[in-house]
Amino acid sequence: MNSFQFQNPTRILFGKGMLEQLGSSISAYGTNVLLVYGGGSIKATGLYDRILKQLQQIGAAVSELPGVEPNPRVSTVRKGIAICREQKIDFILAVGGGSVIDAAKAIAVGVPYEGDVWDFFMRKAAIQGALPLGSVLTLSATGSEMNGSSVITNWEENLKKAIGSIHAYPKFSILDPELTYTVPANQTVNGIVDTMSHVFEQYFSQTADTPLQERLCESILQTVVENGEKAIHTPDDYAARANLMLSATYALNGGMISVGMQNDWATHMIEHEVSAIYDIAHGEGLAILFPNWMRYVYRERIDRFVQFAVRVWHIDPTGKSEEEIALAGIQATRDYFTKIGAPSRLSDRNIDAKEVGRMAKETVRFGPVGSFKKLHEDDVRSILELSL
Amino acid sequence: MNSFQFQNPTRILFGKGMLEQLGSSISAYGTNVLLVYGGGSIKATGLYDRILKQLQQIGAAVSELPGVEPNPRVSTVRKGIAICREQKIDFILAVGGGSVIDAAKAIAVGVPYEGDVWDFFMRKAAIQGALPLGSVLTLSATGSEMNGSSVITNWEENLKKAIGSIHAYPKFSILDPELTYTVPANQTVNGIVDTMSHVFEQYFSQTADTPLQERLCESILQTVVENGEKAIHTPDDYAARANLMLSATYALNGGMISVGMQNDWATHMIEHEVSAIYDIAHGEGLAILFPNWMRYVYRERIDRFVQFAVRVWHIDPTGKSEEEIALAGIQATRDYFTKIGAPSRLSDRNIDAKEVGRMAKETVRFGPVGSFKKLHEDDVRSILELSL
Structure with missing residues (x-):
């Protein structure tokens, strides 16, 4: 353990x-509130009215930033920062999934900074403070409700980059599983893939002597696998929605499940470059890429992949070689994603080989990615080609 | 899930x-520091000098409260409060195990309160604030380093009672596994029993639909069982000490592993009455009482005890009844405690039946205890008699 x-x-x-x-x-925290939300589903479900009623009860003045995109854009973030400054906002309320919360965080850290907020994402400036923010979660997936990370896309430059700061943690987050009953099945699927992928990025680690952390990771994976299909087939199954919601939050709440472990995050970085060009859903990109990343790297530490296969997928190791057990676990991952309706190839989303070189190059813009196996441009290109 | x-x-x-x-x-937080510690082992190990050096480097003025007892006393807490007021202390530093940290917390909440600090423990007043405190942990056991709880003994009244408050969380805690290398074997054993008992109090719950939380609990139990003997037999095994330390902290860090589950805590309340009269170590009392509590209550929800037996103790369920599997898991718990050197009967610590009635009566002073099975005075007496 580190x-x-x-x-x-x-x-x-x-x-x-x-x-x-x-x-x-x-x-x-304040009563001059910026309400940040997405495409308007919160109006259709009545959540918007319930939120406004709560804000009225405390006599809050409310400004609004609607229309945050599924891959939230820096142009939208800049718009939010301008509103905060003009309206002297003292609290930001994000209502939505990870995209909306990520946008709210970027706005929150951008307001007290004199330069352009994109500087933080390009590592040109360090975050020094933020407006306080809170969230009402409507989609289980990213864990953004309980961490300090934000991923934002810059379409002018086709870049999708992340920041993380203690200042960007929400002061509070309201997690009501009932608010996820109306999430469409494909978004529930993406949330499941995203949650599991967050665990993969932490679990597949070269750090030794981390038995508790490994089990915490496996606990989340098993819980998601057991509850995922229930939530897809019975959207108002409270227990299934609650179990997925808690799993997603714990999967990425500041690294609690993987303290002292070196994380990987290469697959996320590759996916960010795919969706920065093609604007596919993050969960779709991860479902396509992750099993291929696994196939490309598993020999780097086969014992972890054997453990994964046995403990998470209940692969019977009897009479099998380590190689066979590890590959069976990877195949079980692929099969599960397919079974719940996630795509398995980039071609399923009409993505061909044309931009593979550009995506591979941009992935390693700040140097090689990953730590389970350090990936250079050629490695990234290979994984993308496996995924076509 | 609740x-x-x-x-x-x-x-x-x-x-x-x-x-x-x-x-x-x-x-x-400040530079006028009250240093709280126990029986002086920190001087023997050189830790005291290292701490003072750190305090000197920030130009801190240091007052001291040495001699905090293994079952810390309200008289000691009152002494600490008096020092804080006289010396206008602005930060309390606890250096030790759970007892020292618990004492520091009680001092911290007592300073801004006009009445006597024992009022909080008797539910006569609510905690409204506290001096900031931090800790340097030297013993893995109670989780006090990352929660808001404190257990204090009042010898005048033979009472041992707990408080909990968001104000009493340490601002920071330093957890260096190397600092636990010098812990005597019997205290390492007590820490293992205490950690596992904290998990038991949360895991044996009547709350339905909590698969993630149950697995988080099992993760800690398995990790402690795997690493306990290593730490006892090889006191400077860094990985074993680190795994025990993280397990103990996560076992009781404000309830993270059992969010949304009704907790029990009856066994702790019974143990508090035993050690309030006989001053035995908390871990010893728990090692004696817990398997007997299990035997007394397991029929209330046998499926949880079956799961415990299979997942934590790897009891092979083939050909066994639920009753047999559950009892095998309880016996495995008893056997493990005995194997690592913990006592199994009150008579092992020279405690006879004389005060059983008084302890049973005092346990239920504020009403029946526990929730897995609600225990009345007669039930508590039965468990104590099973433990003689």
Whole structure:
């Protein structure tokens, strides 16, 4: 186990009816609120009205930034920063999934910074502070509700980049599984893939002597696998939705499940370059890429892949070689993603070989990626070609 | 899963050499420090000198409260509160195990309160604030380094009672596994039993639909069982000490592993009454009582005990009844405690039946205890009698 520091100050309010605590949760920070949301589904479901009622009860003045994209754009973030400055906003409320929360975080850190917010994503400046923000989660996937990370796309430059800061943790997040009943099946699938992928990035590690962390990772994977299909087939299954929601939050709440482990994140970086050009859903890109990353790297530490196969997928090791067990676990991952309806090839989303070179080059812009196996441009190109 | 709120603001600095961060971690809060510690082992190991050096580097004024007892006493807490007021202390640093940290927390919440600190423990007053505190952990056991709980003994009244408050969370805790190399074997054993018992109190729950939380609990139990004997037999096994330390912290860091689950805590309340009269180590009391609590209650939800037996103790269920599997898991718990050198009967610590009635009565002073099975005075007496 490596040395580490860990802190996660976000307060979680979890369960049906927790939205009633929204007003009082905000009023400790301010009453001049920027409401950030996405494509308008929160109006169709009535959530928007419930939120406004809570804000009215604390006498809040409300500005709005609607229309945050599934891959949120820096242009939208800049718009939000301008509103915050003009309206002297003192609290940002994100209502939506990871994209909306990520946009709200980028706005929050951008407001007190004199330069352009994209500087943070290009490592040209360090985050020094942020407006306080909170979230009401409507989609289980990214864990953004309980961490300090934000991923933003710059379409002018076809770049999708991430930041992370203790200042960007939400002060609170309201997690009501009932709010995810209306999530379309394909987005539920993407959320499942995203949650599992976040665990993969932490679990497949070269760090030795981390038995507790490995088991915490396996606990989340097993819980997601057991509950995923239930939520897809019975969207209002409270227990399944609650189990997925808690799993997604714990999968990436500041690294709690992988403290002291070197993380990988290469597959996410490759996926970011795919969706920066083709604008496919993050979960779709991960479902396509991850099993191919696994096939490309598993020999680097086959014992971890054997453990994964046996503990998560219950592969019977009797009479099989390590190689066979590891590959059976990877195949089980591929099969599960396919079974729940996720794509398995880039061609399933009409992506051909044309931009593979560009995507591989951009993935390693800041140097080789990953740590389970360090990937150079050629490696990334190989994984993308395996995925065509 | 029940609805819940969760927040844990403590910053953890984990790993060898993290003590070098002590000075800078304190200076954000103040430089007039009360140093709280126990029986003086920190002087023998040289830790005391290393701490003082860190405090000198930030120019701190240092007052001291040495001699905190293994079952820390309210008289000692009152002494600490008096020092804080006289010396206008602005930060409390606890150096030791759970007892020292618990005492520091009680001092921290007692300073801003006008009445006597024992009022909090008797539910006569609510905690409204606290002096900031931090800890340097020297013993893996209680999780006090990352939660808001404190257990204090009042010898005048033979009472041992607990408080919990968001104000009592340490601002930071330094967890260096190397600092536990010198812990005597019997205290390592007590720490193992305490950690496992904390998980038991959360895991044996009547709450339905909590598959992730159950697995998180099992992850800790398995990790402790695998690493316990290594640490006992090879005190300077860094990996074993680190795995035990992280397990103990996660086992009780504000309930992270059991969010949305009703907890039990009856066995702890019974043990508190035993050690309030006989002053035995908390871990010894738990090792004696817990398997007997299990035998007394397992029929209330036999499926959880079956799962415990199979997943934690790897009991082969083939050809066995649920009853047999559950009892085999309980016996495995008893056997493990015995194997690592923990006592199994109250008579092992020279405790006879004389005070059983008084302990049973005091356990239920505030009403029946526990939730897996609600225990009345008669039930508590039966468990104590099983333990003689």
